[in-house]
Amino acid sequence: MNTSKQFGIWMDTQQAIVVGNSGTTDGDFAVVVTINGAELSPNSSEKNFNNEERTLKTKYFKEIGTHLQNATEVHVTGTGQIQEQFIHYLADTAQFKNTATSESTSNKMSEENLVKFITEKFTPVAQ
Secondary structure, three states, X not given: OOOOOEEEEEEOOOEEEEEEEOOOOOOOEEEEEEEEOOOOOOOOOHHHHHHHHHHHHHHHHHHHHXXXXXXXXXXXXXXXXXXXXXXXXXXXXXXXXXXXXXXXEOOOOOHHHHHHHHHHHHOOOOO
8 A cells, every 4th residue: 555645747947747646545646736937037137137046946946845745755857957956955845854856857748748757657666
């Protein structure tokens, strides 16, 4: 019986798609939410631009985190380095300190393919 709450996230700097199981014995994965990142406003000051970028990234990560309540495992995938930054954010957040995390790199995929990909990541290999 597997009652762990497992989530998979495909993300880049503009969008995150969160896939999760219900934490019940059937464990079927489905898309939980799609989150769009905020656009940076043009700014003539590099310092202000960097501060705004950091603030928006933290807000983006927090919004994703609100959908990972009581997560026991999280797999993050995407095209760049943002998934690594998100895993560091999770590690630095008390709520997720005991959450097992893993990452991979992948191109953007449809929601159906993402659900299949995450299901395969969390399905034990039969021997």
